[in-house]
Amino acid sequence: EVQLVESGGGLVKPGGSLRLSCVASGFTFNNAYMNWVRQAPGKGLEWVGRIKTNTEGGTTDYAAPVKGRFTISRDDSKNMLYLQMNSLETEDTALYYCTTLLPIKTTAGSVVACWGQGTPVTVSS
Amino acid sequence: SYELTQPPSVSVSPGQTARITCSGDALPKKYAYWYQQKSGQAPVLVIYEDSKRPSGIPERFSGSTSGTMATLSIIGAQEEDEADYYCYSTDNSGDQRVFGGGTRLTFL
DSSP states (O other): OOOOEEEEOOOEEETTEEEEEEESSSSSSGOEEEEEEEETTTSSSEEEOOOOOOOOOHHHEEEETTTTTEEEEEEEETTEEEEOOOOHHHHHHHHHEEEEESSSBBTTTTTEEEEEEOOOEEOOO | OOBBBBOOOOEOOSSOOOEEEEEEETTTOOOOOEEEEEEEEEOOOEETTTOOOOOTTTTEEEEEEEEEEEEEEEETTGGGGGGGEEEEETTTTOOOOEEHHHHHEEEE
């Protein structure tokens, strides 16, 4: 079964830091581009950033609002994806999803895009 | 910054065809993707690369593009399709990745 499980969300003060984690299973993680997408309460989806595969240099791209503050990394030996968030602002309050975003082929042979259930981040004093 | 424009809401009667549009200047050259998000749930990809269906997505979901507009069609819409739908794509350079603002599909 394809699964992404996020963790690490919580309440943090403005200016603080938080590290989100995501563990993957059911597909060949090291072959997948991985993304973080967030959704503020009652709002739409917002792409946060992406990391390519390590064979492609593990290159990262970020949305303008988080560039310079957020860092995405991956550990293929553990099937883990991370989001380091620094200098957090109240506008960063959202549910953060780990996702392949684009479709991948699972170990069972199906073609799907994988999403976790999200981990909530609240930035408030 | 690049934007994808969707109507905020679309209404449809059960069994009829629902069409949700997504407008963006780069869509003639860049693929559109469509995600369905039901209340309280994570999004689900229903169309990729303009018109392809992922595994397990019902045949009533289809996608098309014409010029700067992508369209998600649900032929014979069912009340279980009530959800928010988001398009996703990139600008011509591939540097900006964006979602549309989302369209809420409701039933009459």
